[in-house]
Amino acid sequence: MVLRFLKFFLPFQHLSDHQLIELGNLIQIKTIAANTTFIQLYSDSPYQFFLIDGSVEISDESATQWLIHCRTENARNPLSRYRPSRYSVKAVGEVKVVMVDLETMLQCASKSAVPDDPSDKIRNHYLYKRLTRDLSNNRLKLPSVPDVALKIRHALHDENANFRQIANIIASDPAITTKIIKTANSALYRSIHKIDDCQMAVTRLGTKVTSQLVTSFSMKELFTTKNRALKKKMQAVWNHSREVAALSFVLAKITPGFNPEHALLAGLLHDIGAIPIITFADKHPEVLANQQAFELLIETLKGELGAAILSKWQFTEDLITTAREAQNWLRQPGEKPDYCDIIIVAQLHALSSHSDTIKDIPLLNEVPAFTKLALGQLTPELSVKVLEQAKEQVEETMNLLA
Numbered sequence: 001m002v003l004r005f006l007k008f009f010l011p012f013q014h015l016s017d018h019q020l021i022e023l024g025n026l027i028q029i030k031t032i033a034a035n036t037t038f039i040q041l042y043s044d045s046p047y048q049f050f051l052i053d054g055s056v057e058i059s060d061e062s063a064t065q066w067l068i069h070c071r072t073e074n075a076r077n078p079l080s081r082y083r084p085s086r087y088s089v090k091a092v093g094e095v096k097v098v099m100v101d102l103e104t105m106l107q108c109a110s111k112s113a114v115p116d117d118p119s120d121k122i123r124n125h126y127l128y129k130r131l132t133r134d135l136s137n138n139r140l141k142l143p144s145v146p147d148v149a150l151k152i153r154h155a156l157h158d159e160n161a162n163f164r165q166i167a168n169i170i171a172s173d174p175a176i177t178t179k180i181i182k183t184a185n186s187a188l189y190r191s192i193h194k195i196d197d198c199q200m201a202v203t204r205l206g207t208k209v210t211s212q213l214v215t216s217f218s219m220k221e222l223f224t225t226k227n228r229a230l231k232k233k234m235q236a237v238w239n240h241s242r243e244v245a246a247l248s249f250v251l252a253k254i255t256p257g258f259n260p261e262h263a264l265l266a267g268l269l270h271d272i273g274a275i276p277i278i279t280f281a282d283k284h285p286e287v288l289a290n291q292q293a294f295e296l297l298i299e300t301l302k303g304e305l306g307a308a309i310l311s312k313w314q315f316t317e318d319l320i321t322t323a324r325e326a327q328n329w330l331r332q333p334g335e336k337p338d339y340c341d342i343i344i345v346a347q348l349h350a351l352s353s354h355s356d357t358i359k360d361i362p363l364l365n366e367v368p369a370f371t372k373l374a375l376g377q378l379t380p381e382l383s384v385k386v387l388e389q390a391k392e393q394v395e396e397t398m399n400l401l402a
Contacts (some may be wrong), residue, residue, distance in 0.1 A: 002162035006098070007328065010076045013304070028099040032091045034217055038145060039080050046101045050079040055097030059088045067092065071333050072316060083237070110188070120324075124298045127287060131280060131301060135308060138326035142305075143275055145313045148173045153209050159397035164209060171263050176217045180205070183400055187394065195257035212261035216401065219268050222275055227282045233329035237274045242348065244270060247346035250390045255374045266339045267346055270326040273306030274298050277402065303327060329361070332368040 006012040006020055006027075015023065029052070032038050037048060041061060055069045056079060070073045079097070080087045122128055134140035145153075153162040170177050177198050184201035185194055195201055202210045217235045223238035225231055245267030252263035277298050281287040287294050306323030322340040325331050329344060344367060351361050364370045375386060 008071070008076060008325075008333070009078075009079070009098075011048075011093070023100070026100065029309055030097055032095050032097060034091055034093045035086055037090040038097075039087065041086070041088040042084045046083075046085045048101070049080070050098040050100075051075045052096045052098055055092040056095060056250045057090045057239050059090070060086060070095075071321075073311070073320065091341065093253060107325055122293060122300050125191060125293060125297070126279075127284070127293075127297060128301065131277065131297075132304075135305065139327075140276060140305075140308075141279065141307050142312055143222050143272075143279075146215075146221055148176060149211075149215040149218045152214050156207060156211055160206075163199050163202045163207070167202045170198055170202070170210075170214060170374030171217070173245060176214055179217045179400055180210065180213060186396060186400070188396060212259075212265050216261070216265045216268050218273075220401070224273070225278060225282055229288055230282055232280050234278055236276075237271050237278075241268050241271050242341060242398050243350045243394075244268075244346045246394045247349055248342050249395050250399050251342045251373065251375070252347055253347055254386070254390075255342065256285060256335065258337075258339070262318075263339055263342050264321045266343055268401070269315075269319055270322055270343050270347070271305070271306065272309055273304065273323060276299060276305050276309070278375070283290045295372075301325070322359070329367050335372070337369070337372035343373055344369040345373055345375065 006023065012020070012023065024041055039045070041059070051068060051070045053070050055067055057065055058079070059065045067119045068079070078090045131140065134331075148169065151172075152166060154168055155169055164295050167360070170180055181196060181198060181201045183189065184204045189205065195204065205213065219241075222239065223234050223241075245264045248263040248267035249260045252258035252260040281294060289298070303324045303326065307320050310320045310323050318339045321338070322343050324349065325340050331340065331344070345364065347359055347372075348364055348367065352364075
């Protein structure tokens, strides 16, 4: 089995499936009892430990302590990457870890991958190396949060903020004001009495929903470029994001425990990592000389770049995870569904309607995400029918994002 779950961890995320199989034959997965200190301060073990289940307590030489939980951003690195170890690590409850020695990690990283794997070829491309180097050195220009979304976020942290103040912030952007009023009057929110005032719209929707919607509506301004050669690509990314966002909104509505507006935002942001690559291509025309390599560069790097952007924006961890893992069709971090599962299913449904991509994607019932959602209780045929019946809601949502 291809151990795709290893790609969650930063040292392994650039490995090919072939390299992951090789690594899978060499790693150990170990269960550690509660309250066991399995990494000692100043120990010189050749093993690196990666947390896959449970929580651990880290202590440094000054006795400062903190917790790391599995599947969080802090768990993406080895629990103690230095030799000798600068930390002691204790299992809070029973935990599971991946153990791999440093020599094995270096061997897997240096081994040549299957020669016909295009994703491995692009990783040797100078542009890939340039982009990843600039990203790791904080030199890569990443987009900023749109101004109106940032102001709304700050206002929500102010205990004294009221509906009028939030409405006044929104009013600084006439296009978003119009969309908020239109949304509040739409069938999506079962509106009966028509309103034509932004403050009334905010009151009807509530501050949390309004904030999520304003952020979503403001994202469009990021998907722009003055370069004629790149406009078509940027527009295609935005249109796909709109469709996935609209489908995610509907999926979240029929899946208990999910916020539709949050799913909408996750859908809009899942491909945001493509933006700095397209911006980079604008300043380096030679990138466009090989269109196939350009597309592959986007597909290979957009997850990592998207996660970097949303981390910079201090967005929630589930949105960061979604940006990073939305193209990992076989991801299965747990039994319960998350927002990334919703985005994966929405993407598959969106892509399956395009004949040029259908051959490159798995069937709905082949991905773990599908079986975890409410639709997974149905047959794939019935689940598609449910989404087809919601077509009007999907189209209305897409129109609001246009």
